Amino acid sequence: MLLEQIINGITLGSIYAIIALGFTLVFGVLGIINMAHGEIFMVGAFVGVTATGILGWPLWLAFIAAIVVTSILGYLLERFTLRPLRGKKGVSHLAPLISTIGVSILLENLSHHIFGAGNKPFNTSFSQISITIGSITIYLVQIVIFIISILLMIGLTIWLSKTKAGKALRATADNLETASILGVDTKKIIILTVVVASAIGGIAGILVGMAFNSVSPQMGLSMGLKGLAIIILGGMGNVKGAMVGGLILGLSETMLVAYGDSGYRDAIAFIMIIVILLLRPQGIFGSKVSQERR
Amino acid sequence: MRGLNKKLFSILSIIMLLLLAACGGGNTTTDSNSNKSEDGVISAKFGVIAYLTGAGAAYGEAITNGLKLAQKDINALGEVNIELVIEDSAGKADQALNAAQKIMSDDSITAIIGPTLSTEFFAVAPEVDLNGIPIMGTSTTVDGIPEIGDYVFRNAVPESLAIPAAIKKAVERTGAKKVAMIYGNDDALTKGGFDVMERTAKEMGLEITTIETYQEGQSDYNAQLTKIKNTNPDLILASALYNEGAVIMDQARKMGINIPFVGGNGFNSPQAIAIAGDAANGLIVATPYFGDSTDPKITKFNEDYEAEFGKKPDQFAAQAYDALFIYADALKRAGSADKEAFKEALAATKDLEGILGKFSFDEVGDVIMDVTVLEIKDGKFIEFE
């Protein structure tokens, strides 16, 4: 049973981690908490359902569709909700938070109107493939999710530290003004960041749909809040922190269900937020500097 | 700064005065105790509070459709003439209460149907009861609804009727001794259903291996199911709405849990099959309404409904349809639209033939009727043998 639960925990944790990566990327560069990230993830899942279920597309095409749609959403998000606030005089640092809450409400309710309130099944033959060892059944999707999360983390780390775009990104994250003086096209970098983060959200959406065979408009909120908890746990803007934080949350939720009271499952993330913020606001892996920034 | 202070209060008082002034309008009520017209037709106005906008709008829509169809059929019979005043509650207790107040401010309203959710009903019914207006729930299945007051009734089959029936039949056939339970603990309907399940299981002397919960919006039930699987139950009692319930069954089957599930009212929907596919096989529910029944009353209702609204009816539509017939019957017996007489007649309802069967009310105003136990087999609901 323990082994099975650990597998469950790692699967869930990997999904949390992928969602947290999107949060952490945007926060790292823009210093903004994108409250709409969970809903972008949800839209990605719905695109997957629509593509495979209604349009009958193959899975790989559904993946591309989800990435494209969420990327466009990311661009729109940056263009219409974040950019107008940037560098504007008298705009409080809370404005982007409130503005992205607006986007999240909009997307959730739009999905309600378009797709209806209920769960949509996400049936693909791919998600039926499983390996049975003894009494334990592992689905291929679970393995894929874990691998994708690791790949995304490694990919992002390399991209950030080795490539030119990544370096520009980090320069922008350090200081917007200095970066633009140094000749970094900060506008482009910011768009790139939000788009990449959103696309990662879209990938996560499809993976969740496949793994749990359920997609609903409300899933964005609950996953989004978990993602938020993880980046606080792992340190804002920290890629490795997001990964480790995701796994910690996934495993502790699963272990709580296995050995404790499943009713408090959702509370773990929030208790974690509170405890971490009070004891170590920079997160487990964060440095003190990021906390000074508002 | 003092100026601002004063301005603030003056603005506020203007706002409030406007509001009070607004109260003046639109409340010219005529004395309408008895509306027996020349030709002996009794007419009455009923208020309807339904969940018409928001996440659960589908429920409210089914209910109002069922009522409208019943209204048409009843008025066509020519014995009574019913007018419906429909208000939206948006699934929220405070808005449901607003809607109730709006309806009650019209003195010519004889009785109320709704609201849709139990959480709304708990807020509305005490108020309506105190005003001496009869109210009936058609979809509120949680324990303790008719007990709110003398004027409170329901024709929805409560979980306390449906669930024990389903569990008993399931245990009879499978010979189950050990049951595991899972329910949504942040929803009043599923929580209410769970309370009944737990009570029933204890009364029947079943061993409860574990009790698991989930929350709204959750999509991963693997942890709970793994735990359930390891306790080796013979039967799973799942108090879930079909949305979550179907996903739970799907994940359970994938994990290799192949025992039957017993669900409550909220689990009973063809949607469960649409979502979970083959994984839904083995679900056992008790319901007053069996859509695929060959009973001519039901097939006629299904046809009429589909002709009128372009989709298949569900349990909520059928219960609402019968509810208005119960009201019409009480109205006939009361002989007038007087609230007091209507309430007395309503409470005396006995063995009224509706499309779902024979209706009677017990002493507190709860429904007495038979339920059918169904199971999903080969992707279809069939009667459980």
Place this chain on the structure above:
Amino acid sequence: MVIEVKNITKNFGGISALKDVSFSINKGEIFGLIGPNGAGKTTMFNMITNIYEPTSGEIIFQGENITGIKPYKITEKGICRTYQNIRLFSQMSTLHNVMVGGHSQSHSGVFSSVFRTKAQRKEEQLLIERSEELLELVGLLEHKDTIAENLAYGQQRRLEIARALASNPSLLLLDEPAAGMNEKETDSLYDLIKTVQSRGITVLIIEHDMPLVMKLCDRITVLNFGEKLAEGTPEEIQNNEAVIEAYLGKEEDEVDA
């Protein structure tokens, strides 16, 4: 002696912004702190007001060690400052800015404020009078109801001084008060600082306008790359080889850039 800065060192992540700097200021002095950009002057202000805590060293104010105590307590003890890049409460009126400065000089809390007790009303009246008097001193009385961000640049600088004075400090820290001012404004600033001095307030000033510094200060400390380079009267400083080199070197740098 009003303040004694003893062996202050401050490291930011391995880089020393200040290295073992000491100086002391006598009561009633106008004391200059000069040096090229990045010499650590503003950091020194941040040490004194404890916006950052020093890595080592201590600061003795009127015989009391104030190292590491909360910034607002330091203000209560009688040190108040202005900022290099003006930090007024931009959306507040001029008068209210000064009244906030008088915060530490008043005491009414929530209860007395809401019920407008006699003591509170008296205190409020007194605060307004004192603030208006300070506004008159800096020549802004006629603008008392103007929103601070709508004031002209020079006026904002003077308002910041008035706000700092409202806390009734014994030591006033001015961070480049003449920056961006024209000659006329600088002259009136000179008069203002002298008036402040005549009220018995000690002044510690960071300034790049050398003629003003030389005219104004009784003594000067020069910082360069976080270290104390020289200290003395304006005359001594003007003739100090090391100082000249540091400044000339800086000039060259600027030419290069």
Place this chain on the structure above:
Amino acid sequence: MLGEILNTYYLQIGSFILINIMLAISVYVPLSSGQLSLGSAGFMGVGAYTSALLTIHFDLPIVIGIIAGALAASALGVIVGIPSLRLSGVYLAIATLGLGEVIRVIFVNWDSLTRGSVGLTGIPQLGREILEFARGVGFEPAMIGIKNNQFVFLSIFLVLLVLVIVILWFVVRQQNSRVGRALSSINLDEKAAESMGINITYYKVISFTQGAFFAGLAGALFAHVIGYISPADFSYHRAVEVLIFTVFGGSEVIIGSVFGAFFLTLMPEVLRFVSEFRYIIYGILLVVLMAVRPQGILDANLLKKIKFKRSKGGIR
């Protein structure tokens, strides 16, 4: 005569508007010192459950229940506030969001006390208690020509109106004082405020706690007006809704909260057809407001202009 004017439906809506005004103020007050609290729903829930449980189980008078509810919420505000106020804006928002959710999860799970998601029924209703009391001293609603029912809702409405006026009076008085200036200076520039001798932690805790108090008060009143509460009433959505009242109406002036709560509570009642698109409209509203008018509909300038027009050019 009075009996014909008073429509319980309008009184009911008026009561909910007043409760929402209190909630909006509970967000406004911390915001006036630069703190965004997303925990208003949680504090509201603590107030509601405390008062409901005390009055149901211990037969305490409603007044005591409501006061206890508000105090319980503010006590929680202090406990959570002191440590979390070291956090800057965004972090505080998330911490309070987390707190609100934890509180809701506790309500859901603490079955023996709260009956879980089924909720608490039979909470004594404020208006009827007043009616009983009035009868006790020999007053009958019929004496002023109104029905019992009308009296019940009129009394609720009046009690709430008085409370809202007292709260507004309190907040406005506080704003125009040393305390208010300190709060506002912290909002505008925390560092500068601190170097002006303002103990920012102290003032932040004060305003945060006041916010918790008002939210708790509103929650307790909500419980006794509606007579039934369940954890669903205090979800994240409620917190966001309350935030929207304040942000939409105008977060810089208190009248903005009043206006926001008034307008947005009334809108779905008056325009039933927008009700379906209500949340979509909310979402767009937030985005557009932040981009175009981050201070909300009403701000000091607009108020000044209105004043200017009224007094026909006379500047005070």
